[in-house]
């Protein structure tokens with residue numbers, strides 16, 4: 001293990017002797033040139049290490065990921081040679097123009113789409129090795145999603161929308177009720193529990209979606225342009241809420257956005273252009289790192 005500089009900010013509570021620190025401090029070039037060192041079980045948290053000791057598992061690692069869509073017998077490359085390490089417990093923004101590959105990348109990180117080539121680790125799990133059933137189970141337990149158009153079920157109330165993923169995960173009713181009430185309170189909607197989405201404003205719907213994403217206590221929340229359909233003021237309030245929830249629940253949040261307000265709230269920013277990660281900016285970096 002090479003010697004590494006001590007963390008510069010309080011958010012860097014990682015121990016020097018941790019492999020994960022080694023990983024999360026690497027420059028992208030190193031990840032590219034020595035990929036085999038950063039794969040497989042070695043990326044998982046050491047079984048003797050507790051979270052309190054400060055060691056962390058990377059939220060997501062992608063190695064040489066490529067995604068090509070086939071449209072009317074034409075190949076459309078959406079992601080090209082993506083190498084990424086997303087740090088855990090951070091508010092990470094994926095920034096890029098429309099068509100740059102943000103949604104595709106989030107879908108692959110969220111295990112709702114497959115890459116054509118490459119290796120993918122989510123919360124330390126080699127997700128490509130899981131069977132369909134095991135992958136569904138992994139996704140339900142570990143990943144929450146927030147969408148641009150909220151994707152709430154229109155016939156269910158706010159309470160029921162938040163409860164729904166817990167029913168799928170077979171959480172007992174009394175526990176579900178306690179969790180929904182806590183989340184409704186956390187997103188400021190306790191008095192709207194019985195409202196259906198059609199009876200809520202856009203901002204309130206997105207608050208319900210934030211609560212739903214957190215229902216099963218995921219390790220990772222993925223949000224695809226969550227403020228795109230909201231006015232500026234409401235969008236700012238939603239970002240603040242998400243930032244608060246990310247810190248309060250110690251979750252890794254990854255957002256796609258080109259909204260300057262979202263970028264300003266980020267710990268780490270990943271810049272994507274034409275399906276390639278072009279640079280990475282981290283909260284403890286003095287400058288952006290070009291890939």
Ligand SMILES: Nc1ncnc2c1ncn2[C@@H]1O[C@H](COP(=O)(O)OP(=O)(O)O)[C@@H](O)[C@H]1O
Pocket residue numbers: 069070071076077078096097098099100101102103104105
């Ligand atoms: N289902 C699809 N079939 C064919 N091409 C697609 C499909 N989804 C996305 N693409 C193409 O892949 C590229 C990346 O798209 P996307 O990930 O949606 O970008 P973004 O979210 O940054 O706007 C674009 O060129 C887009 O046209």
Ligand SMILES: [Mg+2]
Pocket residue numbers: 102103104224
């Ligand atoms: Mg998109």
